[in-house]
Amino acid sequence: MQPLLLRNIKQVSMRRVAIVCISGLISFLFFAMPATAEYGDVVINNYAEKQGMRPVIFSHWFHRIRYACKVCHADLGFKFKAGGNDITMFKIIDGQYCGACHNGKIAWSVKNCNLCHSAKPGTPTQVHESTAQELAIPYDRGAR
């Protein structure tokens, strides 16, 4: 028989191990999920592919659910036109456009290249009008 205190400590640390394992599994499943594109998403490819990066998929509904139109289309100055904004990584890192939020504080940072540059190569700038058409390529196969 072990002293009661020692047994308690062991139980607590086993529980910690279990929690760490489970959260690891959840984040693995999350990141292993394929990238998807839905109706209304905007593909932006003015520069990306010419510079050797896959086109960007901007998930419009995902963002519209979270923010009022005004946040982006007035305060951040996004024009209402697919491909109608002159967006570069320099500006994003400088805190403009996507970089106003994707700065590691409000949302994950620019280091996650593949989460934005997730479209199939060759996809032109457009508003996605059919979910049947596959725009995105799975995250895990996306590395360039």
Ligand code: HEC
């Ligand atoms: C938050 C979203 C986002 C992330 C993360 C991101 N980008 Fe971009 N990137 C964009 C957008 C939007 C454009 C403009 C696309 C266009 O017009 O073709 C762009 C354009 C580019 C371009 C072409 C324009 C330029 O500035 O030269 C390159 C190259 C590029 N990204 C590289 C990267 C690399 C490398 C990473 C990771 C370190 C990265 N991007 C991460 C959104 C992102």
Ligand code: HEC
């Ligand atoms: C998180 C930022 C963000 C929010 C919030 C947002 N938009 Fe947008 N919107 C964008 C971006 C980015 C584009 C694409 C611009 C580009 O390609 O350069 C866009 C494009 C558009 C376009 C042109 C493409 C299309 O689908 O026809 C319209 C119209 C539009 N937005 C309307 C709205 C309305 C209405 C709301 C609120 C219900 C809204 N947006 C909320 C960022 C946002």
Ligand code: HEC
């Ligand atoms: C007003 C703030 C804001 C702006 C501007 C913004 N984002 Fe986001 N974005 C967010 C937040 C918040 C999330 C959710 C982050 C999380 O889950 O940790 C997100 C998530 C995402 C996702 C993942 C969504 C999904 O479908 O799972 C992508 C891709 C993305 N943003 C791309 C972009 C691109 C590209 C731009 C610029 C054209 C942009 N974002 C501009 C706030 C913003």
